[in-house]
Amino acid sequence: MPLTHEEFAGLTHLGSGKVRELFAVGDDAVLLVASDRISAFDVVLPTEIPDKGAVLTGLSLWWFDQLADLVPSHVVSSNVDEYPAELTPYTEQLRGRSMLCRRLNMVQIECVARGYLTGSGLKDYQRTGAVSGHPLPTGLVDGSKLPAPIYTPSTKAPIGEHDENISRADAAGRIGTELAAELERLTLQIFGRASVLAAERGILLADTKFEFGHDTQGTLRLADEVLTPDSSRFWPEDTWRPGASQPSFDKQYIRDYLTSTGWDRTAPGPELPADVVEATRVRYVEAYERLTGISFKDYLSTV
Numbered sequence: 391m392p393l394t395h396e397e398f399a400g401l402t403h404l405g406s407g408k409v410r411e412l413f414a415v416g417d418d419a420v421l422l423v424a425s426d427r428i429s430a431f432d433v434v435l436p437t438e439i440p441d442k443g444a445v446l447t448g449l450s451l452w453w454f455d456q457l458a459d460l461v462p463s464h465v466v467s468s469n470v471d472e473y474p475a476e477l478t479p480y481t482e483q484l485r486g487r488s489m490l491c492r493r494l495n496m497v498q499i500e501c502v503a504r505g506y507l508t509g510s511g512l513k514d515y516q517r518t519g520a521v522s523g524h525p526l527p528t529g530l531v532d533g534s535k536l537p538a539p540i541y542t543p544s545t546k547a548p549i550g551e552h553d554e555n556i557s558r559a560d561a562a563g564r565i566g567t568e569l570a571a572e573l574e575r576l577t578l579q580i581f582g583r584a585s586v587l588a589a590e591r592g593i594l595l596a597d598t599k600f601e602f603g604h605d606t607q608g609t610l611r612l613a614d615e616v617l618t619p620d621s622s623r624f625w626p627e628d629t630w631r632p633g634a635s636q637p638s639f640d641k642q643y644i645r646d647y648l649t650s651t652g653w654d655r656t657a658p659g660p661e662l663p664a665d666v667v668e669a670t671r672v673r674y675v676e677a678y679e680r681l682t683g684i685s686f687k688d689y690l691s692t693v
């Protein structure tokens with residue numbers, strides 16, 4: 391049965407993402423729980439991918455550590471055996487796939503960095519020649535590497551709707567010039583470091599989305615999940631071919647299967663065959679191990 395917030399009926403549910411749940415823990419903490427659900431073509435599928443939630447949580451935790459010298463994170467703990475007593479009934483459901491975090495006053499802007507042109511950025515470029523007010527060279531195609539990474543803030547759309555890319559001036563108008571400039575600086579700095587680290591492992595970081603918030607002392611912290619295949623586009627470097635849709639590091643098997651079935655994307659997603667589920671699970675574990683250099687089994691033994 392897919393993990394849903396009903397499984398945590400006793401907790402105070404704050405919100406759901408496509409594949410994640412957010413709960414309040416006391417007055418000053420939140421619990422982020424990653425399910426094994428997966429979405430493709432913006433549709434949440436009925437079949438779970440075992441270990442996906444743990445892989446994405448482990449990746450976020452690893453990236454938070456890699457980035458700690460650049461920006462503090464919202465994470466308090468990921469050790470379920472040290473969680474507050476109210477979470478004890480859910481320990482095994484939370485193990486490896488959850489983060490206890492400071493409750494932040496979230497900045498109402500999605501901070502997106504792009505090193506390559508695709509997705510909504512490509513659509514904006516094809517329509518206007520620019521993305522979030524950044525004029526770009528002519529002749530770029532799907533998957534083109536940009537002359538330099540760009541910061542393209544967007545609004546926070548409700549679930550099921552698409553974020554809207556906005557200009558940096560619009561972002562400043564919404565959250566103030568100083569904070570907007572700090573978010574741009576941090577977003578590009580983090581993206582630059584992550585891009586180098588991923589490229590050293592043969593993975594292109596095409597784009598990613600960060601969320602930030604302020605803690606009760608007013609400290610700006612990196613929040614949400616970070617640099618996971620759900621918040622970012624990761625492409626295998628050896629199959630990068632500008633001019634077409636790039637193979638997704640983690641979801642290509644699912645995309646190919648769904649396309650092969652002739653599935654109508656306005657219809658509910660079909661169940662996935664066992665071989666596609668297992669191949670996708672293996673890809674997630676491979677992504678974790680390739681990026682972190684840590685065996686997934688070792689990660690599971692530490693949580």
Ligand SMILES: C[C@H](c1ccccc1)n1cc(-c2ncnc(N)c2C#N)cn1
Pocket residue numbers: 404405406407410411412420422464491492493494495496603613614615
């Ligand atoms: C978008 C994301 C979300 C994830 C999962 C399910 C539904 C929403 N979300 C996270 C917060 C949030 N709020 C207060 N303090 C925090 N530390 C965080 C975080 N991260 C608000 N929204």
